[in-house]
Amino acid sequence: MPDTHVTYTDANLTEAVLGRIRPDANPRTAEIMASLLKHAHAFVRDVKLTPEEWELGIRYLSAMGPFVTDKRNEWILLSDITGVTMLVDALAHASQDNVTETTVLGPFHRENPPVLKNGDNISPDIPGELLEVRALIADAAGKPLAGAQVDVWHADKDGGYDSQIGDGNTHMMRGRFVTRADGVVHFWTVNPSCYPVPHDGPAGQVLAAMGRGPMRPAHIHFWVKAPGHRDLITHIFADGDKYLYEDAVFGVKASLVVDFEAKKKAGLSDHLELDYTFRLPKQA
Amino acid sequence: MPDTHVTYTDANLTEAVLGRIRPDANPRTAEIMASLLKHAHAFVRDVKLTPEEWELGIRYLSAMGPFVTDKRNEWILLSDITGVTMLVDALAHASQDNVTETTVLGPFHRENPPVLKNGDNISPDIPGELLEVRALIADAAGKPLAGAQVDVWHADKDGGYDSQIGDGNTHMMRGRFVTRADGVVHFWTVNPSCYPVPHDGPAGQVLAAMGRGPMRPAHIHFWVKAPGHRDLITHIFADGDKYLYEDAVFGVKASLVVDFEAKKKAGLSDHLELDYTFRLPKQA
Known part of the structure; x- marks a missing residue:
């Protein structure tokens, strides 16, 4: 589709680029491309990006490649630290009073974790404070869901996941459970610590340029699957963590x-305890 | 800098992310990051990007890495085909009536081309229509500039640059000249053809998704350096090329x-001719 002019200038470039999207392009693709192009051009105009800054930008983007591997995806990390991942999540899962809120999956989930029995310890021989977890999996009305699959994973007392410590292949602080007839998953583990996201690559440069730190507050990941219900991917965070208000x-x-410590502080337990009811929305 | 809330939602996420830019960050970096973050979030909201589309986006970005090499930079190509490069150029070089307009450098310039004498043929033994080039290098007032350095390079009659054909190391359709006392550079070559930008990678996918072609109209590149003047990086395009109105x-x-053919058509020449006066702005 020829443009009607032959001189591209500041004044007509954006219109010319948008005008090149053919009417027979996939409508959703066309919508997404048009918005991307508009925002990319508006960004360049807003900051009056100089050729030298453009070159720095090209060099930055070119440096991402080596940080995209089987074990790490810097683009996901960049999306996470810029709030883009949580924004996509927020738009997809509008908060509802009666179902559990969602949060990022993160990079540490594994496809085939060890399948364990209720009452098992997922962190035998791992040093740290003992934590007992009882998770009730229920529907939006609070009715317990038997036979739901629950993947759990978290960092150790020093903030390392199993894939980051030891030989990187052993499963630790990680397991797959199935809810009992009463909808409960019950297991023992160690209290996780806060930790930094990987910040030795381009995403770390962006954090540093903004004067931001790489820390995430301590948390345990849950991925719950129950027939007839929407998957729930979320974390439970430990209250009192000093990074709770500045999650990277x-x-x-x-x-x-x-509050994992509430019962211990109240003298009701000699170890930390986490009790939580997860409520899943019905499949749309 | 802790945020004042602990629940990030669609409503407060952008503000929270922007609020994390520390006051002591480099002011220009902070300005650029704030604009980038605002536009990235606005894009996600505008199109209500779904988690599945976000994942496709991550996969697209992750596939760029292998196309960034010594011989090719897919990020520059993506910037070029989305009009971003020309927009940066347009903002940096506001058009002035009395100086020659600029355009993209492109990926085919080489650092140390063969240094030739006026009257030389830069394409000996290359098949194609003979083209005689006379380029007058002048200042904004039209005064000829002696001793200016002029790099020229272009594709052959099939649209291939020297780095793309033969052994890829021989210099062809390429040379460095110095203007004579009368400000002129004079050389012979072959008439270049239109050609496609590399479209076998992610940038090509974007072109295809928009229903666009990869073609560029025939042109010759010039990079002029004269003491006391701003570098001029531009092309001269051949009139009548069928892609003139849809340059990728x-x-x-x-x-x-x-019009390279004007004199031949008028019976004033037995070969094609390109005469052009390049006017360079003074160094700012």
């Missing part, structure tokens, strides 16, 4: 913050 | 389009 990936939601 | 990288400007 903006994943925190107040409804997901739990 | 939006590089065309009417003032840079020249």
Whole structure:
């Protein structure tokens, strides 16, 4: 589709680029491309990006490649630290009073974790404070869901996931459970610590340029699957963590913050405890 | 800098992310990051990007890495085909009536081309229609500039640059000249053809998704350096090329389009001729 002019200038370039999207392009693709192009051009205009800054930008983007591997995806990390991942999540899962809120999946989930029995310890021989977890999986009305699959994973007392410590292949602080007839998953583990996201690559440069830190508050990941219900991917955060108000990936939601120490402080337990009811929305 | 809330939602995420830019960050970096973050978030909201589309986006970005090599930079190509490069160029070099307009450098310039004498043929033994080039290098007032350095390079009659054909190391259709006392550079070559930008990678996918072609109209590149003047990086386009109105990288400007065939058609020459006066602005 020829443009009607032959001189591209500041004044007509954006219109010319948008005009090149053919009418027979996939409508959703066309919508997404048009918005991307408009925002990319508006960004360049807003900051009056100089050729030298453009070159720095090209060099930055070109440096991402080596940080995209089987074990790490810097683009996901960049999306996480810029709040883009949580924004996509927020738009997809509008908060509802009666179902558990969602948060980022993160990079540490594994496809085939060890399948364990209720009452098992997922962190035998791992040093740290003992934590007992009881998770009730229920529907939006609070009715327990038997036979739901629950993947759990978290960092150790020093903030390392199993893939980052030891030989990187052993499964630790990680397991797959199935809810009992009463909808409960019950297991023992160690209390996780806060930790930094990987910040030795381009995403770390962006954090540093903004004067931001790489820390995430301590949390335990849950991925719950129950027939007839929407998957729930979320974390439970430990209350009192000093990074709760500055999570590097903006994943925190107040409804997901739990005091693991409450019972111990009240003299009701000799170890930490996490009790939480997860409520899943019906499949759309 | 802790945020004042602990639940990030659609409503407060952008503000929270922007609020994390520390006051002591470099002011220009902070300005650029704030604009980038605002536009990235606005894009996600505008199109209500779904988690599945976000994942496709991550996969697209992750596939760029292998196309960034010594011989090719897919990010520059993506910037070119989306009009971003020309927009940066347009903002940096506001058009002035009395100086020659600029356009993209492109990926085919080489650092140390063969240094030739006026009257030389830069394409000996290359098949194609003979083209005689006379380029007058002048200042904004039209005064000839002696001793200016002029790099020229272009594709052959099939649209291939020297780095793309033969062994890829021989210099062809390429040379460095110095203007004579009368400000003129004079050389012989072959008439270049239109050609496609590399479209076997992610940038090609974007072109295809928009229903666009990869073609650029025939042109000759010039990079002029004269003491006391700003570098001029531009092309001269061959009038009548069928892709003149749909250049894949939006590089065309009417003032840079020249009829190479005019003298031959008028019976004044037995070969094609390109005569052009390049006017350089003074160094700022």
